[in-house]
Amino acid sequence: MKPFASVVRAFNLVRGLLGLNDETGGRVVEVIALSRNDPNIGLRVPKTIAAHGLDVTRIAYIGGDDIVPSLKAYKSDLFLTCNDDDALAVMRHPDTNSARRS
Numbered sequence: 001m002k003p004f005a006s007v008v009r010a011f012n013l014v015r016g017l018l019g020l021n022d023e024t025g026g027r028v029v030e031v032i033a034l035s036r037n038d039p040n041i042g043l044r045v046p047k048t049i050a051a052h053g054l055d056v057t058r059i060a061y062i063g064g065d066d067i068v069p070s071l072k073a074y075k076s077d078l079f080l081t082c083n084d085d086d087a088l089a090v091m092r093h094p095d096t097n098s099a100r101r102s
Contacts, residue, residue: 010080011052018055032074033059034067068093 017029033056035045042061049056062070067086071079072095081087 010082013080014054015052021055030058031056032076034070035059035061036063037061068095 014031018031020029021027031054033045033049035042037045045059049059058074060070060074066089067079067081068089071090079087079090081090
């Protein structure tokens with residue numbers, strides 16, 4: 001099973017954010033991958049992380065569950081997604097620290 005290519009939209013941003021750890025000599029950024037994929041795809045996630053040398057510390061497989069409880073559990077400050085429904089759910093949820101429309 002091959003890792004995913006680095007075509008994910010946020011790939012360069014994630015690499016840049018993780019680069020802050022190198023610049024500071026400490027862990028100021030932690031990246032956690034949340035996946036809704038089935039187990040076969042799920043196996044590709046850690047392979048991709050390793051293949052691209054990303055310092056992703058945790059991976060959570062949430063299946064079809066609501067994303068907001070996972071974000072709250074990990075005390076997330078930034079959420080990147082290509083899924084419009086997830087983005088809207090996070091922005092509309094009263095317990096998230098997301099940007100609000102004025």
